[in-house]
Amino acid sequence: MWKTIKNWIEVRVGLDELVRTQLTEYRVPRNINVFYTLGFVALAGFIVQIITGFFLLTYYVPHPDHAFKSVQGIMVNVPYGWLFRLMHVVGSNLIVVAVGCHMLSVFFMNSYKKPRELTWFAGATMLLITLTFCLSGYLLPWSQLSYWATTIVTNIPSALPFFGNFAVTCLQGGQNVSGVTLGRFFALHVGVLPALLILLMAVHLFLVRRIGISAPPFGAAGEEKKPWTAFRHEDHPNGYPFFPHFVLKEAAMVMAFFALVFLVITFSPGLFLPEDASIPADPFKTPAHIKPEWYFLAAYQMLKIVPNKFLGISLQITIVSVFLFWPFLDTGKEDNMLKRGVLFGVFIAAIIGWAVLTIWGKYS
């Protein structure tokens, strides 16, 4: 019976050839390391975010009078609603970690270099979209924390000349955060951003598959680097099969990711839900200390220490632009970071600077 079905599909789709060319005969570099699995981990995380998001969407009401209560209802009354919500909340934070580590490892291994500039650009844009996902999702529970954090964030562009106030009005849909803002952020979170992310993910995966996986610049590769004068697929004839070898490695990392999600849910379910997240939004009562989520703390602290608000925002836009277009700025031939002293120094300094600003922002 099974053989008949398989044969029926084989005749029409050519499944055997597809599996052979795309999985078992598709090779990954011999010196591939565990950091290469992080992109797949992030992908698995996004899939779970979509599934849990759909579940939450079934019960969530995007209206200022009902949003908070509907989220509380999900936590208390809906069977296993707490599990889906906590997986969504904790998962979103850990996806930022996974995507961040993926970008850092790609940067460290100089895998963004020719011909992978567009792959980097799509990935970097996806990181920005991930952060925008977090920002827009933050408002949806309509708690004190979400309301006031969003009020502060949406007012920041007012420091920009010419279109600053216009940007604020666009974001808020009026003079302050209201039901209109909630509607806009909801649409962004469940409509616009998923579509953009899926589109970019498709481009990113297409480019990865089309160009081939880059070999790490160090380790026992034994592969000769050929100059890129015309398009070609980067083959690794002596490499390991993508399936089952590398897929099993990826599966192990995905399991570790979800084990981490459940570790947080089991032992510290309130880690990403501070006290103000349990209080319904009150536009007439400002909480004493509103701090952004951990991944925005460095940017928040930078804005605080730069004396001029416009200068602070300009600096951050510059940093983000350099990050996005880095492959077009770094045209050096050497792709081993350990042999590029200055770049390696800047890389380490940037990580330390980010960590210091984050800790400073947390305790300032």
Place this chain on the structure above:
Amino acid sequence: MRYLLSCLLVLVCAAVAAAAAGSAEPVCMQCHDSDMMKPELRKIPGEWRQSWHHQNGVTCNDCHGGDPGDAAMAMSPLRGFVGKPAYEGVPAFCGKCHVGILKNYLESGHGKALKASGSGPNCVTCHGSHGIQKANIEIINEERCTQCHSYDRAKIMKQALFATEKRIRDIEHSLKKLSSQGISTDEEERALFRIEAEFRTLFHTADASLVRQKTDGFLQQLDGLQKKVDSLFGELQSRKNFSGFLLLLFAGMGVGFFLLAKDLFSGSDKN
């Protein structure tokens, strides 16, 4: 695309900033915070900002009347400004909001003494005025009570109140813990608030025998609330067990896949 990218940049770069911004304050602060004010009047805004009233959105005009949005009319009787009440007028002044407490206070020895002599203790004697904090049993203490009389009767009353007060604080603590774990405790908080408010009125009778007589009723109500809180904690524990099971399941699968992958890679290396 460029517009879209700009919007995304603005959204992302505009990372959350700024510490606490104070909510709009009444215009009264403009003068009371300024150097032209006498020191004893200038300290009022600071005391109020630290107070329980401030935390609950009770501002100057809620007690003193006047217009909090118009500096020129802020102290105008036409806008209901009543200023500072006379000493014997303080209970009625506070009792505009604290109605139940006013009734019990007026029937108590404290209230009768104020009415008879005009010099008995009023609300401010025990609670203070602008820096008022959330009431608790520690307000009854030897230092405060012996300003007017011996501590003996007050001590008996404090002991009678103690058990109920402790149960209230314990349940309050439990509700906060539940709330911090994402459990909505609105209904239970409202029930506790009702019990506590009713219990607070007892304080003002200054009658130890009445307190003893009514304590059982309060404890029964608190028992009912405690049962609900316990069942919520039970629910939290079962959640923890379930997610703990998922943690072990995924960790186990992770180890399994890792060992399989290791085996495959080393097998390929040998070949």
